[in-house]
Amino acid sequence: MILFLGVLMAATDGGVAAVDRALTILDAFTEADQSLTLTEISKRVGFYKSTTLRLAESLERFGYLRRLEDGAFRLGPKPLFLGALYQKHxxxxxxxxxxxxxxxxxxxxxxxxxxxxxxxxxxxxxxxxxxxxxxxxxxxxxxxxxxxxxxxxxxxxxxxxxxxxxxxxxxxxxxxxxxxxxxxxxxxxxxxxxxxxxxxxxxxxxxxxxxxxxxxxxxxxxxxxxxxxxxxxxxxxxxxxxx
The missing domain is CATH 3.30.450.40 (GAF domain)
Known part of the structure; x- marks a missing residue:
């Protein structure tokens, strides 16, 4: 998690703004969504597709998102892991x-x-x-x-x-x-x-x-x-x- 935040802090958007945008992308997913296309995510969060793609790729690298064969994104395993840690403690x-x-x-x-x-x-x-x-x-x-x-x-x-x-x-x-x-x-x-x-x-x-x-x-x-x-x-x- 610390490494993930460090990468985001170094993103070209700069500091906290990049962290906020990445977390906003994760918040775009609801219980009803099995997956979302890049266009759907961009519309929900109000970012340019290029910005959304860059942040989504960072989230994918660290397991927070997973890209499907058709190019759509779904949540990856890392949120579940963090949720389990939270519940445990x-x-x-x-x-x-x-x-x-x-x-x-x-x-x-x-x-x-x-x-x-x-x-x-x-x-x-x-x-x-x-x-x-x-x-x-x-x-x-x-x-x-x-x-x-x-x-x-x-x-x-x-x-x-x-x-x-x-x-x-x-x-x-x-x-x-x-x-x-x-x-x-x-x-x-x-x-x-x-x-x-x-x-x-x-x-x-x-x-x-x-x-x-x-x-x-x-x-x-x-x-x-x-x-x-x-x-x-x-x-x-x-x-x-x-x-």
């Missing part, structure tokens, strides 16, 4: 707690990250609010799937059937008011990993009376923002364009 403890702290700083309520474990949801990361009156959840707590916003999200994105789960899949969040506990409320969003598989759910929770008087759409927007960021860290894609 990825630790939720390096990413999730920091994200939860940012949620708490913005919303002033406790934030959690849940994963599904059979018929339960397990809190594997938690950051409490500094407020005196707050929702209390411990890391490692096993809670029901069928009540609570994060439980609804986990069920919705792991095959749950019914109008409620259809709505959650469409809007990408769930709200619960007094379900798990009559005095607490929560909002949750899904987090996606590689291949758009469900990685877990992040939620913000607190006393019900504060949620009842809060700007819920604004809270949802904050949670969506961090769900999208965390999905990218997990190798997934947030499926909705954020404002």
């Amino acid at each position: 990825f630790k939720t403890s390096e990413f999730v707690p920091q994200t939860l702290r940012q949620i708490v700083d913005e919303l002033h309520e406790g934030a959690s990250f849940f994963v599904r474990d059979d018929d339960k949801r397990v809190c594997i990361h938690r950051v409490d609010s500094a407020r005196a009156i707050r929702d209390s959840i411990q890391e490692g707590a096993r809670l029901p799937l069928t009540v609570g916003a994060s439980g609804h999200v986990l069920l919705a994105f792991s095959g749950g059937q019914g109008a409620n789960y259809d709505r959650i899949r469409e809007q990408l969040y769930a709200i619960s008011m007094g379900e798990r506990d009559p005095e607490t409320a929560a909002i949750a969003c899904p987090v996606f990993s590689v291949g758009q598989k469900l990685a877990g759910a992040i939620s913000v929770s607190g006393p019900k009376y504060r949620f009842e008087s809060a700007d819920i759409p604004a809270m949802v927007a904050v949670l969506e923002k961090y769900s999208a960021q965390l999905s990218i860290a997990f190798g997934g894609i947030w499926p909705k364009k954020l404002a």
Whole structure:
């Protein structure tokens, strides 16, 4: 990888611009593309064909692209190798707690990250609010799937059937008011990993009376923002364009 970046830094386009352009070419490929012609790549990235060809040939030399017999390009094996390294060394403890702290700083309520474990949801990361009156959840707590916003999200994105789960899949969040506990409320969003598989759910929770008087759409927007960021860290894609 270092050698690859070194070659790009020495390219005639110069420095960081050449790196940016090469990575833009890789980003031009989507899940639906088995291969792309030089013309198709050029149109997608907005480069001259000569520039696209020069960068594509560099990417090919280092295994990031592979040229087919008909002259079209497809992704090579190197991105898969790097992806495997990323997954091998990825630790939720390096990413999730920091994200939860940012949620708490913005919303002033406790934030959690849940994963599904059979018929339960397990809190594997938690950051409490500094407020005196707050929702209390411990890391490692096993809670029901069928009540609570994060439980609804986990069920919705792991095959749950019914109008409620259809709505959650469409809007990408769930709200619960007094379900798990009559005095607490929560909002949750899904987090996606590689291949758009469900990685877990992040939620913000607190006393019900504060949620009842809060700007819920604004809270949802904050949670969506961090769900999208965390999905990218997990190798997934947030499926909705954020404002």
